[in-house]
Amino acid sequence: MFRKKSVKGDPHTEYPCTIRFLDDSEPIQLTFKKETPGQILYDQVCSKLNLVEKDYFGLRYVDPEKQRHWLDPLKSAYKQMKGVNPPVLCFRVKFYPSEPMKLHEEITRYYMFLQLRRDLHHGRLLCSQTDANLLAAYIVQSEVGDYDVEDHPIGYVSEFKMLPKQNPKMEEEIMKNHKTLVGQVPAEAEANFLRKACTLDTYGVDPHQVKDQKGTQLYLGVTHQGIMTFHGSRRTQLFKWGQIRRIAYEGKMFIVHVNVAEKQQPIGYKCQTVAACKYLWRCAVEQQLFFTLQNSSNPPKVRSGGSLFARGSKYRFSGRCQNEAYQASDSIKRDEPNFARSSSLPNFARRVDGKHPMKNMSLHIEPVKEDKKKYNENPVDVPGHSSVAASKVEILQKGPHVHAPLASQEEVIIEDIKPQSTATVETSAPCKENGGIPTLVIGDSFELSQAYEPEISVLETGGDISPKPSLDDQIKELEEQWDRIKSEPNHVSPLESTPAKPQNAANKTESGNPSGALKKPAGISCCRILLYTFFFVFLTLTVLTVVLLNSNIEHPLVTELHEHFAFVIPVRDYIQDRVHSVFQS
Template sequence: MMKTVVSKTGVEVIYPCSVHLLANGEILECEYKSDNVGRDLIDYICDQLNIQEKDIWGLRFVDTFEQRHWLDLNKLIRPQVKNVCPIHFHFRMKVYPPEPYKLLDLETKFQIFMQLKLDLMSGRLCCGPSDSSLFVALILQYTYGDFDPERHSGNYIKEKIIMNQSFAGEMKAIDLHKHHLRSLNPTQIMDLFLRMACQLETYGVDPHLVENLSHQKFNLWINYKGMVTYVEGKKSQHIDWMNINKIQQEDNKLMVHLCSGGTETFFSLTKPECNYIYQSAVDHLIYFTTSGTQSTVGHIGNDSMEELHKDLKVFEKLENSGNVASESTKRQERSKYGVSRISKFHSPLCQFYVTALMVFAIGVAIELYIAFGYNSLKHYIMKIHRKLIEKYFWNKLSKIF
């Protein structure tokens, strides 16, 4: 129920709303006034959660017709939700950054981690059996810490973690948690989780069913890569954000004007659904093309990354030595990296470099274990051992085997 208060400027009307957060189903009770825009509310929520990176978040709500909407941050809140009662917003990631593990703001990384956990459980983030077992194992390590035989007996996975969760997958995840993730702290777990998730094909994808001028139905994917169309499960068109001049909406028609001069037209089933797609597409276009929109606060700068590669010289491509079991690596043909040697540390960021190297090496070790088994992995580790200079890093790495 709205309430009125008397202030120095007169009588003001205050409207209550509930915001469903990502962490453990928490709800934040908020209020807004008649003159508040969406940006006021999202800024307040981010401040309450100590989130520095505010541009990637949004508030989603559902109207009386079960149609999803994004709250327009540049417009007044009240007209957008006037037919919604009670008002429930869902705090969700609207724009997925391409490399979330590079964020330095831990609270932002935590919220992205929670969003991706939700995506895995709902099936929005899809992966194969090998990857799904590793995702579940990482979540177990994050939730319970190191495996404890007194506390973790039998199948101790009591809740749904991932779509199409199977008993065999749970047993494999428990084995990974028991033998190969010991001593990893929550921050390292989040880094590994985010690094894996952002390389999946469906990372950050919000699929929409649309039609073309010939009334042919197909799926329109929107994420950091651009706007991608899939016809009968096959990729048919990819429009990069940098190739888009502007996006317009007319009723249920979405028009994408290209820098080359052409126009791609998509038709949605309804006007509200088209508006939902339009909001998402425009926010992505602004974020990935407007200068200064992607804040450098909280990101690893290019200079720091170049310095990391230059000083450590540890990221070299592994030789292609056979079939790899990970479905995502087969599907995307992504490169794998290993440890070659460690040079002396002269950079003032040496502690960060060591941590980054350890997290990456552990991720490679786990993927190699899944792909080739223990004996092949042991041979590879011994080969690395002969090349390492610093015994400190080897001692840390050997603890997981």
Template sequence: HWLDPVKTVYKQLKELIVSTKKNDKTATDNQSVNPMVLCFRVKFYPADPMSLHEEITRYFLFLQLRRDLHHGRLLCPPSDANLLAAYIIQSELGDYDIQDHPPGYVSQFKMLPKQTPKIEEQITEIHKTLAKQVPSEAENNFLKKAATLDTYGVDPHQVKDQKGNQLYLGITHQGIMTFHGNRRTHLFVWTQIKRIVYEGKMFIVHVHTAEKQQPIGYKCPTTSACKYLWRCAVEQQFFFTLSSSINAPKVRSGGSLLTRGSKFRFSGRCQTEAIAASGGISRPGPSFTRSSSLPNFSHKKDGKSSLRNTTMPRDAAIKEAKARFNELPVDVPGQTKTEANKLIVTDKETENVVEKAPIASSESSDEVSVSRAMQGVTAAPPTEEKELESPGSAPNSLQIPESADSCIKKLFKHFLVSISFLFSRCIFNFSLSSFFFVFFFLCLLFSLSSFFFVFFFLCLLFSFFSFSFFFFLLFFFIFLLFFFLLSFFFFLFSSFLFFFLFSSFLFSFSSFLFSFSLFLFFFCLSPFVFFLLFPSIFF
């Protein structure tokens, strides 16, 4: 899940913990919460990485794509994967030197999901051909190559098609695409997508082409996963298609007659505004150092440091397990305590952490969990215990102290909001039900009166023309048969409508009143139809 810059971090983490406990039926209130990982990540992958103005921005994108390649998200043919890995080594170590780089040095670099000695030999041969490329040039070549791949910028979501086939749905700058294993099956560009909605677990994309217009639906594992997928898709569409964020509309989906559904309002800058703001920067680019997360090979065995690739610092004592992806777990409390204003970052070095990507290969795609496919945030690498104190703070973990008066005010405010909502809903249901019940009795009265009127009219007709009693009974029997058949038809239709609405509204009391009122309405509509059709048929 991505943090909303408008809301506070503490509030969003608390909401995430509450929703997690609701989904996990085995969790208890006193159960400790696992440390949550907050990471700095790239949310919107640019269509052209070279359009990024500053080198430090391209470097951050390079780090993100390097992580995607390692986790199996950036899927590509073996030849392209070996070339990307060689660019990483060139950026980290510089030119190949037989004295600095002993045989098997590539095995110390974990760059690919499945890295074998044979693949490492191929990477070494490619690394030899990349001589005289400085780190920035190697990173730019890496970005250019990665941008041409189908899985560039894909955040996979686990879905199923109408046949029940397991697919992964990705959202990129091009549009919405689906993958079956390692193969891309469909691509719906943003110009073809006119509307994106969700209903329960169904994620629906309305695609308009020159030939036809059709909605295409995919089933998500849960309703919350479908809602999250909808928000991601709408946000990506607005970012890459809007000319100005001011023109972003407020969209709503997932609602019904008695539920509000979910709403989304795009915040921040769109791609056009970001590129324009980046192009208007006149200051020189900020200076930065590339912190290597890989083993140090720039020192020779005799202790003399190699001078090649001097732009890369090699003397910083940074452990690979500690700063590989700069991911530190943050302990988030389950309840608010007044004695805390300290951030504790802890983890044990003895923990074995295995990071898995939602898409690794066709063999392992079935073993990916739904939460990993939704969140894209995996477990943190083992780190040493740290304690970061804010100025003037004391005890425990990330908590916000609140006084008793503020808690009472919040509780009273929530109580008033709940009472007003229940009162308005009761008034709405009562007024709606009263209207339909009154209409039902009026229709019933009219149906009885129309029945006796037709009966009296038949009696006068047969007595005036002196027809036999047999013809009178025959006409009266046809009249009753037609009346009951029409009533039975409306009864079936109104019953089907009643049970459909009642089941779709999750069997609530308000849905029962509304559905039953509609049932009475359509059932009592039959006398009107009969009164209009009977004279035209028999007279």
């Protein structure tokens, strides 16, 4: 009666979490309570960074199933990160603005530059070799300043890891470009980097692995333009936001309803897991609302993913849209904040000795400290458009329920059409898989200089989301390990040795859940609960019926029950006779 209240259910208990940043600087530790919404946690991070234009960024984490999620600002951070051990959040760009130079403050543009630098390094910002070398030169100019023969010997560019498959030939071209950027201060070099990056077709692409109807692996990206897919070295599809009528998902199937020739055509892509499909659907809906809404005063509610045995997902947009974010940026009145740029290579300190004039400087550049952490990337963060008429918001409303065909590489190719050119529509014989939907081809597809293969094998938290190896690969790996063990001089056969009990197993049992981990309570799925409920209801009704049939209660309902189940009485009498005969014998 006077039991002590459990600490687990105490709403005042504080839970720690780690926040990582774009410049790979020293992470910070924050705490939150059980009912703390994600917005409070995000505001604390932005306050730490002195960031005002925070509509474009977010906090991302990875769940125990290696699935990434954006922290929802409206929901409890504790409920969202249940089971995440250790709880780590990464500060990343969530919405890539269509015109990054409209960002008012230089510190905001700098964080955007850091994100795009990561994208370039890990192959998400893929472009032609010429453009890649120029972008890399802007990075070097921002890092070390003007080229100097004494400070920058031959091969100095190789110290910077900026491109996915960087080689000496690329580094030579980067050095030539770097020599032409004399006089550009870091702010100018980063601004030129942003101007160039936002014109690329892969700008803002956070790749999602999907498959078409033939099982071919594609990469699907959601940007300010719309939804696009990449296969090999080609951008095979681009569905602009004005063409998309509805976005939905059913199980592992991600479905885009495209408006073509006044008809709604559903195109489907198969994701790796249901969780990945739901994450893709949420990202697509969120990006569409951010870039197409005129204002966020009354955003539409979006639902999808419901079925007989699964609860559907719903999403309501929160925060400001891009149009409102641009207007808010114009109204910022504070002075430009001072901040220190991080250096990926501490040994290459920026020259500030007056040899080269640092013109148009809008901030104070602090000398690079020697104890700065080395810039060490992780492949995945692994990952005129500002206003639309209010009537177009209805593109997210629920349309007719149809089964979408899987998209194939040749099925739908919708690309940017230049004003001078005219669109040509060709129809071909309907495929068996798509239920008679004609093939539509508009314009030519964009082709990259190399295959679009972003690195998505290592998570920000150090985990691994690479596809599981096949059974043959696992057997081969075990055989190689066994050969290495047999070749050791002190090898002992496992049949002769006695396996020792792992020491950390006992420690794990005694210590329980590590400090800081958000333990996920065990539960039962909705389907299993429903089946158990049906079973117990059926069992209860059966027992009640048997009791009433064998009772002598005089009631109209019981009498009617006897009449309806009169065929059971002979069976009951036969069973009773057999039981009596057995006991008498």
